[in-house]
Amino acid sequence: MSAATPATPPAPAGPAPSSELTVVSHSTLFYWWPVWAVGFLMGVLTLVEKEHPRMVVVPEDTKVYRDVAGKVEQPNGENLEFGVAHDKGKPARDVLVMPEKSLVDAKQHPIDNPLKLHMTRSKNYGVLFATVLLVVIVITNVPLRGGWSFAIIVFAVLMAIIFALAGWWEPILDKLHYLDIRINAGGYFFISGVLLGLWLVVVLIFDPRIYMTFSPGQFKVCTEIGAGEKVYPAEGMALEKQRSDLFRHWILGLGSGDLIVKTTGAKAEHFDLHNVLFIGKKVKQIEEMMKKKVVVSSR
Secondary structure: OOOOOOOOOOOOOOOOOOOOEEEEOOOHHHHHHHHHHHHHHHHHHHHOOOOOOEEOOOOOOOEEEEEEOEEEOOOOOOOEEEOOOOOOOOOOEEEEEOOOOOOEOOOOOEOOOOOOEEOOOOOHHHHHHHHHHHHHHHHHHOOOEOHHHHHHHHHHHHHHHHHHHHOOHHHHHHHHOOOOOOOOHHHHHHHHHHHHHHHHHHHHHHHHHOEEEEEOOEEEEEOOOOOOOEEEEOOOOEEEEEOOEHHHHHHHOOOOEEEEEEOOOOOOOEEEEEEEOOHHHHHHHHHHHHOOOOOOOOO
16 A cells, blocks of 8 residues: 655645726826926026026116126125225226116015026026926927828938038027027926826826726726716727827827727727827736636635
8 A cells, every 4th residue: 555645735825816907098188297396406507507697687778797896885884895906806897887777676666585596507407497498388289190100200301411512500509599498497497397297197196087997807997087887798899009199108108198999790890099198008918817717606
């Protein structure tokens, strides 16, 4: 009689895979993250710039004088002397001479601190911020799907080559040198802060209310904020992934796309879920989930 073979211990159970996957549709405001990100960056760079330059608004009749020597006398006794030849510690100054009582507000009250606005010496910060803003507006409002995305890129490259061969870039860049857009640090932080607040409210609160929830054997749909869920059988369901807008889906959306779900049967349905993040990974998860069968044990 042979000895009994010891039973093999069961393998340790791993973490159970999730039986549900929720896919959220995002609004186009999600693609506006570069605007508030660049705005905050420009605001910080403006604040930390060396020598901390300030902005002051002066009237049109203000005169500019360079290498001036003189003495400023004030009623409070705080006098300033500069440009004195025998005193090397008092070099000449550049002076702005404004019309009489120019530093007053609309009510003719003197402005206590006209140099409180932080401003950068570089005009490139404002030009960069305006460029990012305009590009995002175009990308989020003008769909460039499929061949149009590549056509725009090819057209831009060809135009750059043609301009270079014709020698037009130098005069164009020379004229662009006069483009000067300036925003103070407070302006950057205000625009970016308001936009970030709206972005967080929409992305974290309102967007999750438009969704599809997939589970083995069925899926639930909510396509309007405040609407109820509708449940559909997964049998015969067809998935389609659209990620053909190069600029919106790949550059701004970081791999987002549109999900199209179609059902079959007497009452076939068609659902569009726009701007789904990481759509490639989620479609694979849904396909794996739909392969599973719901098993009901009976005794």
